[in-house]
Amino acid sequence: MRLVKSVLAASCLWVTAVLADPPPGYPFVGFDAGLKTARADGKPIFLYFGRYGCAWCDHTNKQTFSDAKLKKLYSDNYVLVYVDAESGRRLTLPSGERITEAELGVRLQAFATPLFVYLTPQGDTIMQIPGFKTVQDFRDYDRYVRGGIYKQKTLLEFLGGKS
Amino acid sequence: MRAAALLLAVLAWPVQAAWVWSEPLVVNSVQGTAIFPHLESANRQGVAVSGDTVGVVWEDNRDGSPQCYLAIKPAVAVAFGPEMRLSQSDCYEPVVLALGQGRFVAAWEEAGKVRAQVLPGGVAIRLTEAESAQVTLAIRGDTLFAAWAGQAGQFRHIVVARLAMTGDTLSVKLAQPVERQPPTDEQGWPALAVADDGSVTVAWEDRRHKHTVPMVSHSRDGQTFTAPVRLTDHMSGSVDGLGAGTGAMRPTLAAWGDNGIVSVWLDKRDFLAGYDVYAAFDSGTRRFGGNVRVQDSFGDNMAQWHAQIVGNAQGRLVALWDDARDGTPDVWLADWNGEAFGDNVAVPAASGPGAQSDPVATLDATGLLHVVWLERDEQAGTRIRYARGERK
Numbered sequence: 001m002r003l004v005k006s007v008l009a010a011s012c013l014w015v016t017a018v019l020a021d022p023p024p025g026y027p028f029v030g031f032d033a034g035l036k037t038a039r040a041d042g043k044p045i046f047l048y049f050g051r052y053g054c055a056w057c058d059h060t061n062k063q064t065f066s067d068a069k070l071k072k073l074y075s076d077n078y079v080l081v082y083v084d085a086e087s088g089r090r091l092t093l094p095s096g097e098r099i100t101e102a103e104l105g106v107r108l109q110a111f112a113t114p115l116f117v118y119l120t121p122q123g124d125t126i127m128q129i130p131g132f133k134t135v136q137d138f139r140d141y142d143r144y145v146r147g148g149i150y151k152q153k154t155l156l157e158f159l160g161g162k163s
Numbered sequence: 164m165r166a167a168a169l170l171l172a173v174l175a176w177p178v179q180a181a182w183v184w185s186e187p188l189v190v191n192s193v194q195g196t197a198i199f200p201h202l203e204s205a206n207r208q209g210v211a212v213s214g215d216t217v218g219v220v221w222e223d224n225r226d227g228s229p230q231c232y233l234a235i236k237p238a239v240a241v242a243f244g245p246e247m248r249l250s251q252s253d254c255y256e257p258v259v260l261a262l263g264q265g266r267f268v269a270a271w272e273e274a275g276k277v278r279a280q281v282l283p284g285g286v287a288i289r290l291t292e293a294e295s296a297q298v299t300l301a302i303r304g305d306t307l308f309a310a311w312a313g314q315a316g317q318f319r320h321i322v323v324a325r326l327a328m329t330g331d332t333l334s335v336k337l338a339q340p341v342e343r344q345p346p347t348d349e350q351g352w353p354a355l356a357v358a359d360d361g362s363v364t365v366a367w368e369d370r371r372h373k374h375t376v377p378m379v380s381h382s383r384d385g386q387t388f389t390a391p392v393r394l395t396d397h398m399s400g401s402v403d404g405l406g407a408g409t410g411a412m413r414p415t416l417a418a419w420g421d422n423g424i425v426s427v428w429l430d431k432r433d434f435l436a437g438y439d440v441y442a443a444f445d446s447g448t449r450r451f452g453g454n455v456r457v458q459d460s461f462g463d464n465m466a467q468w469h470a471q472i473v474g475n476a477q478g479r480l481v482a483l484w485d486d487a488r489d490g491t492p493d494v495w496l497a498d499w500n501g502e503a504f505g506d507n508v509a510v511p512a513a514s515g516p517g518a519q520s521d522p523v524a525t526l527d528a529t530g531l532l533h534v535v536w537l538e539r540d541e542q543a544g545t546r547i548r549y550a551r552g553e554r555k
Contacts, residue, residue, distance in 0.1 A: 051431075053374025055406030062405070086368070086375045086412045088297065088351055090255075097199040098229055102412065106520075109487070111437035111466045 021050050021057050022082040023065035027075055031091035031101070034081035038121040044145055045119040046078040049110055051085040057114045060132050067135045073142060079121075085113050094123035118145045126150050182496075182532070185551040187512035190234050190243050190535065193225045194544035202521045202537060202547070204256040205299040205310075206354035206415050207471040209523030210535045210549070213261035218282075219243070219535050220257040220269055221547055231257040231271045233282060236549075243549070249280065249287070260300040260307075261525075268333070270298040270309060277311045285331035290324060291338060296351075303357035303418075307333075308385065310353040310365050313340070320346040321353045321367045325385055341380050341388045347371050350378075356416035356424050359476070361385070362449060364424045366394055366414040373407035374399070377414035377428045381449045394443050396454045397432040409434055411441070419474030422447035427457060427472035427482050437466020440484050442504070457482045457497055459507045468492075468520065475526040479554070483510075483534065485520040492520040494536050498554075510534055512550050519548075530554065 022028040028048065029037070038045045050057040065071065074080060083091070087101040099107070108115065108128060116133070118126040118141065126145055133141075144150055144158050153161075191200055200223040202209045211218050215238035222231050231254035234246040249257065250273045257271035262281070270279040270290070277298035280287040290298065294314035301308045307326040312319040324338035348370035356364045363385045369378040377394040399408035414428040424445040429438035440457035458467055470484040480499035485492045494513035497504040513519040518539040525533050532552040539545050 051374075051410050052370060053372075053407030053410065055402045058405040086410050095199075096197055096224070098224065099201070100203065103203070106468050109466070112435055 021052060021054060021061070021084075022048060022080075023061040023071075026065065026071060026080055028080045028082040030089070031081055031083055031104070034079045035092075035094065035123050038079040038119075038123070041079065042121050043077065043079050044121060044126070045081055045117075045123065046074055047081045047083060047117040047119060049083050049085060049105065049108065049113060049115040049117060051113040052087075054085075054113045056112075056132050060114055064133060064135050064138065070135050070138055073139070077142070077146060085110065116141075127155055181555060182508060182510075182552040183555050184511055184553075187548050187550040188236070188242060190219050190246075190547040190549050191221070191223065191232075192234075192243075192245055193223075194546055195225070196541065196544050198223055198225045198544055200537065200545050200547050201256075202523050202535065203469075204258045204523075205297040205312075205352050206258065207469070207523045208258035208260065208299060210525050210533050211259045211261040211267055212525055212527040212531075212533055213263055213267050214265045215239075216265040217243075217533055217549070218259050218261070218267045218269075219547065219549065220249070220259040220271075222255055222257060222271075228253055230254050231269075231273070233257075233259065233267070233269055235265075235267075237265070247282075250278075256297055258299055260302055262302070262328075268300060268302075268307065268328075270300050272296045272298060277309070279309060279326065279333050281328065281331040281333055285333065288333050288335075290326075290335055291322065295319075295322070297353065299353055299355050301355035301357045301363070301418075303359075303361060306357070306361070306385070308355055308357060308363060310355045310367075312351040312353060312367070315340065316345050318346040318349045320350050321365060323353075323355070323363065323365055323382070323385075323388070337386065339386070341365060341391065348373070352413055354414050354416040354426070356418045358418050358424055358447070359422040360447070364416060364445065364449070366416050366426055366428075368412050368414065375410045375412050376408070377411050377426070379414075379426070379451060383449075389449075392451075394426055394428065394451055394454075395430065395432075395441070396443075397430070399432065412438070413470065415471045417472045417474040417480070418476075419480050420476065420478040423474075424451075425472050425474055425480060426451065427470050429467065429470055430454075436464050438468065439463075440467045440470040440482060442472065442482065455503065457504045458484070458486070458495070459497070459504075462486050462488050462495070462507055469522060471522065471524060473524050473526045473532070475528070475530060477530060479526055479530050481524070481526065481532055483522045483524050485522060485536075489514070491516065492518045494519050494522045494534065496532075496534075510536070510550065510552070512548065513538070 252274035378391040443451040
């Protein structure tokens with residue numbers, strides 16, 4: 001148990017040192033580790049594509065991800081992955097291709113940060129959400145993803161009809 | 164009458180001047196749906212022309228792990244020869260530089276350390292015993308330089324080395340960080356250029372300001388470097404206490420014209436439209452001037468990627484990148500006309516349906532432009548393609 005705690009503590013330090021700007025206190029991990037965990041646990045992936053020094057990411061972290069209930073909702077139900085839009089750090093896509101974190105932005109056709117990507121446990125993209133979003137927005141996206149509604153409706157259809 | 168004809172000819176010149184391209188060739192002999200070639204490298208040095216021989220380097224996973232390869236094509240050959248594997252362990256981001264008379268020097272990261280080798284015939288050497296990556300090369304006359312991002316405590320910093328070459332044997336003569344003090348945040352992706360006067364310019368990505376900013380330094384003697392300054396003239400910062408500033412990344416450099424240096428990089432100062440391509444010029448004063456936007460207005464609302472600048476002593480200067488303004492990624496270029504970058508032109512074989520991206524390029528001594536790019540095809544696998552352009 002002590003060993004596990006030590007590894008977890010070291011992991012947190014590593015996350016602080018290497019990852020750029022994920023919201024504090026959330027258990028974000030790197031892409032490869034997240035994909036492995038998601039496959040093992042059968043949890044969907046919430047990928048935060050941020051940029052070091054990004055003002056809108058900072059705004060989202062402070063206004064939205066500071067919400068304790070949202071933090072619990074996403075920490076409990078998703079594998080949280082942070083990717084730095086300008087990093088040369090390497091990751092391996094579900095296809096087996098090795099690219100850099102910055103190159104993932106090319107593949108996602110990212111034009112602004114933050115960009116939030118919901119993926120299945122196998123790493124298939126469910127949807128991409130760009131820009132600042134509120135606590136309620138993220139609660140709606142959670143219902144859409146974990147409720148499996150994305151299999152029947154577009155996000156617009158779901159949001160237009162939600163009660 | 165003669166004057167009128169001359170005037171008409173002058174007016175018509177911009178219309179007539181155009182790139183004429185050779186038939187495109189395939190560089191990589193092995194393709195497949197699970198084989199992923201990459202042309203990424205510091206300063207995007209994936210192609211070089213030595214004498215009349217073209218050399219192309221890349222990384223792919225055909226052998227089950229990422230390895231680096233070199234393929235060459237003599238001018239008289241109609242195709243590239245079988246590629247030569249450069250590495251034994253996991254290899255990333257190879258670069259190649261022409262030494263003349265068909266000889267090259269390649270450098271790459273292998274098993275966490277940067278290496279270099281003269282080709283054909285040389286033996287690979289480690290350039291440093293420290294953890295290192297993102298190596299790049301530059302040469303002026305017989306003087307060969309390398310730069311890389313080397314681990315220095317918690318972060319990487321930029322190291323510049325002068326290499327000695329005896330026959331086909333390389334050695335490191337002098338390697339030193341650009342700055343003596345330890346880095347306070349991450350540095351990486353160096354680009355090197357040596358001007359006519361022998362001065363060395365190095366540019367890199369730097370996070371000391373808590374956002375990514377291309378920084379630049381130069382050395383008159385290749386040993387003592389000036390204090391780094393920003394390449395970008397856009398002094399962004401936090402907005403209402405949020406964030407630290409906009410991002411700019413992957414600077415590239417080229418020696419150009421009479422003692423000039425030019426840089427191009429990806430810049431997110433217009434943060435709603437993805438990265439744009441920006442350039443800055445050093446006319447020989449060893450100071451870069453104001454920034455110039457490279458892509459034209461047709462590419463303005465589109466993210467640009469994989470930008471590079473290539474130049475030659477005769478004053479030709481070409482910027483290349485890829486963007487998807489026509490619906491799918493294509494390779495674009497823009498010529499410098501002395502005052503601005505001209506209309507953007509798609510490389511014919513690297514545009515149209517499908518995805519063509521990740522250009523690397525070089526200008527040879529005669530002004531021919533050699534371009535290599537990736538052509539992605541999920542069914543057939545990714546091909547590395549090559550074409551040569553002549554401005555007529």
